Amino acid sequence: MSETDPSSFRRQQPEHGFASHRQGKPDSNCRTCNDFKSWSKQQRIISNVQNSKDKHMAAAEKLTVNAAELPREDCPLDKVSLGISTWGLLHTMAAFYSDNPTDNEKRDMKSFFEVLSRLYPCEFCAKDFRTDLTVNPINVNSQKELSSWLCMFHNRVNDKLGKPLFDCSKVNERWRDGWLDGSCD
Numbered sequence: 001m002s003e004t005d006p007s008s009f010r011r012q013q014p015e016h017g018f019a020s021h022r023q024g025k026p027d028s029n030c031r032t033c034n035d036f037k038s039w040s041k042q043q044r045i046i047s048n049v050q051n052s053k054d055k056h057m058a059a060a061e062k063l064t065v066n067a068a069e070l071p072r073e074d075c076p077l078d079k080v081s082l083g084i085s086t087w088g089l090l091h092t093m094a095a096f097y098s099d100n101p102t103d104n105e106k107r108d109m110k111s112f113f114e115v116l117s118r119l120y121p122c123e124f125c126a127k128d129f130r131t132d133l134t135v136n137p138i139n140v141n142s143q144k145e146l147s148s149w150l151c152m153f154h155n156r157v158n159d160k161l162g163k164p165l166f167d168c169s170k171v172n173e174r175w176r177d178g179w180l181d182g183s184c185d
């Protein structure tokens with residue numbers, strides 16, 4: 001069989017794909033088509049890509065598991081969530097109360113707090129709320145006075161619960177204007 005015999009040529013071609021030349025171009029996965037240095041560099045890149053893919057998938061899997069362990073968000077409010085939401089409403093109402101309220105506005109705001117202290121859906125909180133309103137009557141004369149009164153009322157509850165007291169000179173920054181450093185803008 002001569003060197004030019006087509007059957008001999010076919011036999012010299014490897015049967016597996018890795019040594020093939022496609023359309024005259026060296027196959028990039030072919031170890032024998034590249035020098036060993038470039039081949040091993042290429043293998044390291046492939047391995048790094050695979051490793052980072054694996055890490056990414058493991059992290060994504062972990063996140064899915066953690067999300068499944070989180071409590072649902074559409075459950076009835078407990079005392080803490082109810083408190084946070086209620087303070088948010090009360091302080092915001094005070095923040096946007098008039099500087100020169102009419103008699104009607106004053107009466108409505110006073111009634112609102114009185115009714116809330118009777119209907120607040122945490123019995124012992126409501127009981128203390130009513131007592132506090134008697135001892136420290138609400139001040140509805142202006143936005144500044146109402147916000148300040150409410151801040152002090154909230155601080156009395158904070159104190160009772162062993163929480164830190166809020167600096168009432170910053171009540172409008174917290175609930176109306178945003179912090180002076182611009183972090184709420």
Ligand SMILES: Cc1cc2nc3c(=O)[nH]c(=O)nc-3n(C[C@H](O)[C@H](O)[C@H](O)COP(=O)(O)OP(=O)(O)OC[C@H]3O[C@@H](n4cnc5c(N)ncnc54)[C@H](O)[C@@H]3O)c2cc1C
Nearest residue numbers: 079080083084086087124125128129151152154155157166
């Ligand atoms: C009328 C009322 C009575 C309550 N009584 C009780 C009770 O008797 N027992 C009980 O266990 N829980 C009670 N709560 C719930 C309790 O006050 C808290 O809401 C809850 O414990 C969650 O507290 P928190 O630390 O997350 O922030 P919260 O106290 O809810 O405060 C919410 C946010 O208000 C701001 N803030 C804090 N203090 C002041 C302040 N003085 N002035 C202005 N802003 C402030 C802070 O930015 C804070 O993150 C009551 C809630 C209300 C509305």
